[in-house]
Amino acid sequence: xxxxxxxxxxxxxxxxxxxxxxxxxxxxxxxxxxxxxxxxxxxxxxxxxxxxxxxxxxxxxxxxxxxxxxxxxxxxxxxxxxxxxxxxxxxxxxxxxxxxxxxxxxxxxxxxxxxxxxxxxxxxxxxxxxxxxxxxxxxxxxxxxxxxxxxxxxxxxxxxxxxxxxxxxxxxxxxxxxxxxxxxxxxxxxxxxxxxxxxxxxxxxxxxxxxxxxxxxxxxxxxxxxxxxxxxxxxxxxxxxxxxx
Amino acid sequence: xxxxxxxxxxxxxxxxxxxxxxxxxxxxxxxxxxxxxxxxxxxxxxxxxxxxxxxxxxxxxxxxxxxxxxxxxxxxxxxxxxxxxxxxxxxxxxxxxxxxxxxxxxxxxxxxxxxxxxxxxxxxxxxxxxxxxxxxxxxxxxxxxxxxxxxxxxxxxxxxxxxxxxxxxxxxxxxxxxxxxxxxxxxxxxxxxxxxxxxxxxxxxxxxxxxxxxxxxxxxxxxxxxxxxxxxxxxxxxxxxxxxxxxxxxxxxxxxxxxxxxxxxxxxxxxxxxxxxxxxxxxxxxxxxxxxxxxxxxxxxxxxxxxxxxxxxxxxxxxxxxxxxxxxxxxxxxxxxxxxxxxxxxxxxxxxxxxxxxxxxxxxxxxxxxxxxxxxxxxxxxxxxxxxxxxxxxxxxxxxxxxx
Numbered sequence: 001x002x003x004x005x006x007x008x009x010x011x012x013x014x015x016x017x018x019x020x021x022x023x024x025x026x027x028x029x030x031x032x033x034x035x036x037x038x039x040x041x042x043x044x045x046x047x048x049x050x051x052x053x054x055x056x057x058x059x060x061x062x063x064x065x066x067x068x069x070x071x072x073x074x075x076x077x078x079x080x081x082x083x084x085x086x087x088x089x090x091x092x093x094x095x096x097x098x099x100x101x102x103x104x105x106x107x108x109x110x111x112x113x114x115x116x117x118x119x120x121x122x123x124x125x126x127x128x129x130x131x132x133x134x135x136x137x138x139x140x141x142x143x144x145x146x147x148x149x150x151x152x153x154x155x156x157x158x159x160x161x162x163x164x165x166x167x168x169x170x171x172x173x174x175x176x177x178x179x180x181x182x183x184x185x186x187x188x189x190x191x192x193x194x195x196x197x198x199x200x201x202x203x204x205x206x207x208x209x210x211x212x213x214x215x216x217x218x219x220x221x222x223x224x225x226x227x228x229x230x231x232x233x234x235x236x237x238x239x240x241x242x243x244x245x
Numbered sequence: 246x247x248x249x250x251x252x253x254x255x256x257x258x259x260x261x262x263x264x265x266x267x268x269x270x271x272x273x274x275x276x277x278x279x280x281x282x283x284x285x286x287x288x289x290x291x292x293x294x295x296x297x298x299x300x301x302x303x304x305x306x307x308x309x310x311x312x313x314x315x316x317x318x319x320x321x322x323x324x325x326x327x328x329x330x331x332x333x334x335x336x337x338x339x340x341x342x343x344x345x346x347x348x349x350x351x352x353x354x355x356x357x358x359x360x361x362x363x364x365x366x367x368x369x370x371x372x373x374x375x376x377x378x379x380x381x382x383x384x385x386x387x388x389x390x391x392x393x394x395x396x397x398x399x400x401x402x403x404x405x406x407x408x409x410x411x412x413x414x415x416x417x418x419x420x421x422x423x424x425x426x427x428x429x430x431x432x433x434x435x436x437x438x439x440x441x442x443x444x445x446x447x448x449x450x451x452x453x454x455x456x457x458x459x460x461x462x463x464x465x466x467x468x469x470x471x472x473x474x475x476x477x478x479x480x481x482x483x484x485x486x487x488x489x490x491x492x493x494x495x496x497x498x499x500x501x502x503x504x505x506x507x508x509x510x511x512x513x514x515x516x517x518x519x520x521x522x523x524x525x526x527x528x529x530x531x532x533x534x535x536x537x538x539x540x541x542x543x544x545x546x547x548x549x550x551x552x553x554x555x556x557x558x559x560x561x562x563x564x565x566x567x568x569x570x571x572x573x574x575x576x577x578x579x580x581x582x583x584x585x586x587x588x589x590x591x592x593x594x595x596x597x598x599x600x601x602x603x604x605x606x607x608x609x610x611x612x613x614x615x616x617x618x619x620x621x622x623x624x625x626x627x628x629x630x631x632x633x634x635x636x637x638x639x640x641x642x643x644x645x646x647x648x649x
Contacts, residue, residue: 014262069277069280069281072281073281076285183288183292183318185317185318186285186320186334186342187327187332189281189285189319190332
């Protein structure tokens with residue numbers, strides 16, 4: 001089986017977030033980009049599935065040339081080849097359309113994404129892509145197995161889990177606990193040098209979304225510690241100062 | 246003592262949030278591949294080593310289960326060509342891998358250094374094609390573990406005085422003698438051993454576990470490198486098949502060439518230990534309050550931190566340059582001595598200063614400081630003592646040998 005894994009480069013979780021252009025643009029200067037952790041889970045599980053059932057894993061990224069270190073890491077982890085759609089995506093629909101256009105001449109048994117990217121957290125690409133491809137979606141899966149021509153997956157749902165079966169091909173999105181992400185080894189890093197990385201253009205004009213401004217969340221307030229012996233003081237503060245009760 | 250490694254890994258998962266200081270943007274001198282290698286080894290250390298290392302050291306247990314992982318991630322012989330199972334990578338990649346392993350623990354780095362630089366390297370450099378094919382791929386995966394026998398009970402800094410002999414008796418090669426302070430000895434499958442041949446010249450042989458008369462008693466009660474297994478190699482009339490003799494070298498040049506490769510790795514490794522102490526000290530100086538302020542706001546603590554960062558930055562630049570010289574085949578033994586000596590002493594000083602910043606907490610296993618400090622007391626002695634490296638430099642400068 002051949003699996004496509006959609007990989008989004010996201011800022012490292014320790015990045016100090018700042019904005020430029022009058023707070024309308026995220027400042028990428030000096031930012032270290034990593035593979036979106038949910039996508040890393042999708043990639044690892046995709047490799048496990050192809051190791052068991054045969055076939056190969058292709059990774060796809062929508063982004064400019066600066067995203068290539070992240071793509072090389074995906075190849076080092078074990079993907080057989082990569083596609084980079086050369087455009088700076090504006091929003092989730094733009095990303096999904098760019099992926100759809102780039103794979104129009106290819107066929108995959110499974111298209112795997114992360115449940116969301118940890119930068120903008122839209123969580124929409126998997127659903128939009130499934131719609132564009134006319135496929136079913138198994139969203140937020142914590143386990144996925146292939147049995148014959150079906151996938152069997154466990155999904156996180158409100159207050160519990162559901163186990164579902166769905167025929168291939170389909171789209172799935174990875175949730176944490178799916179697997180332990182694979183760390184690239186030196187041999188894989190060497191091999192990634194020579195693996196195929198196709199760059200395809202995607203030039204459709206897209207301006208549905210305009211970013212008006214970004215704001216950082218309010219700074220964390222000071223913490224006031226109250227001695228357990230004076231619990232009454234807490235009630236007074238919540239009532240008089242915070243007006244919560 | 247048996248430790249529940251899985252429970253420890255679960256309990257301490259994600260607690261290691263190490264990030265390296267890079268005050269002079271040394272990362273810009275590295276390739277994307279170098280950074281990926283470093284980050285991969287770091288991720289592996291955070292997942293496999295950091296959660297268990299304190300318990301391993303407290304209990305003096307070598308975590309045997311990590312050998313497979315060390316091999317998989319590529320830490321055994323990254324600088325050995327890929328056709329023999331190595332990584333086929335350059336010396337900066339090798340150095341960065343050692344830095345990250347020692348950031349975890351010097352004992353774990355020692356295990357990998359010995360395997361890569363002191364076992365795989367001599368077999369690659371001085372071994373026959375058959376020996377390379379037989380041993381190297383298995384050493385690269387960790388299926389075979391090796392050790393290196395040069396130091397003897399009475400001959401440390403003066404290896405030329407060694408008493409271990411390989412005598413040709415009626416057409417059979419017989420090994421006699423003993424080696425001491427040998428990392429990996431207690432569990433090693435093979436040992437690269439240096440002995441004096443009939444002509445008095447030093448010769449290398451591959452001894453295999455199970456050969457009659459070959460034993461490896463373990464050295465107990467160490468206060469340093471407690472998560473690494475150390476032992477002796479004892480040879481009592483061990484018959485060595487001719488095909489186990491390394492054909493490519495005669496004389497002390499053989500073992501000394503191996504030590505150059507290992508010492509180079511140590512000079513990077515020491516930076517890792519120093520970085521770990523520094524990072525812990527910076528965090529602690531911000532969290533710990535005295536006199537109503539974080540202790541990091543006091544001048545004496547800032548002096549310590551500023552000097553630590555200065556020394557780490559100098560060591561990083563030193564190693565990067567030495568790495569490029571190694572890649573070009575131009576690094577001299579004296580240049581390697583300078584780096585090993587400087588960086589290990591630097592790391593040990595930083596561990597001591599970091600211990601001061603941590604106050605009493607610095608002596609506990611809650612922080613990595615005393616573990617690194619105790620480890621570095623071995624590192625400053627093995628692979629050429631701090632003093633011997635000084636004399637190597639002295640000889641380089643003056644042309645005069647002051648060893649004896």
